[in-house]
Amino acid sequence: MDMFDQLFSLLGASIRMATPLIFAAMAGIYSERSGIVDIGLEGKMLFGAFAAAVVSFETGNPFFGLLGGIAICILLSLMHGFASVKMRGDQVISGLAVNFLASGLTVTLGHAWYSQGGLTPALTNAQRFTGITLPGAEWLGENIPVIGPLYEQVISGHNILVYVAFGVVALTYWVLFNTRFGLRLRATGEEPNAVDSAGISVAWVRYRAVIIAGVLCGFAGTYLSIAQNAAFQREMTSGRGYIALAAVIFGKWHPRGALAACLLFGFLQALETRVQNVEIPMIGELPSQLFSAIPYIITVVLLAGFIGKAIAPKAVGVPYVKER
C-alpha cells in the first residue's frame, strides 16, 4: 500500500502544480486562437498573484482577492490589446513590456506598501482558498482499497480553484467549438479578412479574446498567491507563464491537448521536488534541473517538427488592417 500512497500523493501534487498552468494555457488559447500572440501570460499571472494577495490581505476575503487579481489582469490585457489591435504594434514586444512592468511594479509597490522586500504579509487561512474534502472521501479512503485512497488523495482535498480549472477546460472546449463566438474567434485567428467581410468586427472579437485571457490569468495568479501559497513572493510565477505557453503549443492550440500538456508538466514539477537525492537503480541520481528543463526541451523538439507538427493559427501575430 505504501507504493500506492506515494503514487497518489505524487498525482495529487501534480494536479496542484498543473492548475495554474491550466488557467494560463486556456488564456493563451483564447488569445492566440483570435490571432493575438500572448507572451505576457507570465506578467499577467505575476501581477494577478500580487493583486490577489494584497486585496485578500486588506479585505480578509479571498473572493475579493480573486476579483482584484482578475481586475488587474484585465487591465494588462487591455493594454496589450490596445497595442496589438488599435496601434497595430508588435505583439511580442507588447507582451514583453507587460512582463517587465509586472516584475518591476509588483516588487516596487509591495516594497513601498509592506516594506518586506517585495513580499506581501502572510495570509491566514480565512484569507485563502483552502482544501475541500469531498463527500465520503475519508470513509472511502479507509474502507475501499486502491480506489478509495485514489478518490481521497487525488480527487478530493484540493481547493475550489483546482476544480474550477478543470471546469474552465470543458467550458473553453464548448465555447470554442460549439458557440457562434467560438467559431468567430477561431475564424479571426485564421482568416480575419473573411470575418471582416461577413460584417463582424475583427477588433471586437480580439478585444473580447484578450479580456477572457485576462480573466483566466487572474485565476492563475490568484491560485499561486492565495491558494497554493499564503503570500505573494517576488517572481513567484518563475516561468509558469512560459510553460503554459509551451503547453499551448504542445497541445496544438486545442484545450484538450493543452490540458494533457499541463498535466504532464505539472507531473514533472511534482516529480522534481521528489527525486532530489533519490538513487534510481541502473541510472543513478537524476539531476532535478533536468526535470525543470524538460517542458522547454520537448517544446523545442515539437516545434522543430521532430515529433508531430504544431501549426499555429494562421493569422497569429499579424495586426489586421482593414482593406479599403
Add this chain to the structure above:
Amino acid sequence: MSQLAAVESPRWVRIGLIPLLQLVLALAVSSLVVLMIGEDPIRAFKIMIHGAISTEFGGLSNTLYYATNFIFTGLAVAVAFHAGLFNIGGEGQAYVAGLAVALVCLTLDSTLNVWFIAPLVVIGCAAFGALWGVIPGYLQAKRGSHIVVTTIMFNFIATALMSYALVVWISPLGGNSTDSRYWASDAVIPKVHELAPSLGFEASFSLLSPVLLVALACCALVWILIWRTRLGFAIRTVGSNPNAATYAGINANRVIIITMAISGALAGMMAFNEAYAAQGRLILNFTSGFGFMGIAVALMGRNHPFGIVLAALLFGALYQGGTELQFEIPSISPQMVLVIQGLVVFFTGALDRLIREPVEAVFQRRAIANANAAVAGGN
C-alpha cells in the same frame, strides 16, 4: 493621404525627436508610480541623476560599467532585428557564455596571465553565445519553428543547464554552493580604479573595466558589418523582404543562421564583462535581466550602434541611479528600473505609432506646404 505618405519627415525627427518624446512619456508614467508610492518624483530623479554621474563615489564609472553590459546585449538584439529576427534569448546566450569563462579560467588561470587569458575568454564567450543563438537560428531557418518561442525556451534550458553546471561541477572546485571560486587576480583584466594610479589619476571603487573599449569596438564592427559589407546588405534585405532577398539570389536561410550566430556571440560578450572582468567569478543568475535589457536598449537606440550607446548609457544611469536611490528614499525599490524598462519597451516598441504618427504628420504637412509654396513662387 497618398501625398502625405510619400514625403518622409526629417531624419532628426525620426531618430531624435520621436524616441525622445517616447522616453519622456515613459518617464512621466514612471513618475506617476513614484507619486502613487507617496514620494516626490522630481526629487527621486534628481537623486538618480546625481547618483549616476557623480565621480565621488564611483557613480559615473558604475554607470559606464552597466552600459558596457547593455551595449553588448543591445547590439545582439539589434543585429537580429536587422534580419527581421527577434532574439529574446540574449539572457540565455550570455548565461551559457559564462560557462566558457569558467572553463578557461578554471583550467588556465594559474598558468597564463591576463594577456593570454583575456583573448581566450573572448573567443570562448563568443563561441558559446553563438552556439546558443545558432541553434534557434537553425531551427527557424530549416525546421520552421518560430525564433521567439525557441529563444524563450532556450533561456530556460540555459538556466537549468547553468544551475546544474554550477552546483555539480564548478562550485566543488572552490567557492560557495552556487558560485565558482574567484579567478586568479593575475588572470583578470584590472578594473579602472586599479589602473588609475599607474595612469596618473585617482578613481574610487567601481566595477568599470577597459572592457568598455571592447564594447565600443563591437559597436564600430557592427556598424561596418550592417552598412558596409555584403553580408550586412544581405541581412538588411532578408529583414525587409525575405522573398525579394531570395529572388535577388540571397540564401535567406543561411543569412538567418549566420545572423543568429553573430547575435548570440555579441550577447555572449556580456559574460566577458560580467563574469570575467567585473565579478571575477561565475555567480548563479549573474545575467540578472541584463540580456532582456538589451531589448529596451535596441528599441530605444533604433537598432543603430550610436543610438545603442546612448540608450545603454541612459539605462546604465538608471540602474546606477536606482541603486543610489534606495539609500536616499528607502521606500523606492531598485526594481523601479524594471518599471521604466517595461514602459520604454512599451512606448518605443509596441506603442510606436501612438507618438510617431501624429508627430510625423505635422512635419509631413509642413514639408508639403513648403513644397507647394515653392511651386507657387516659381510660377
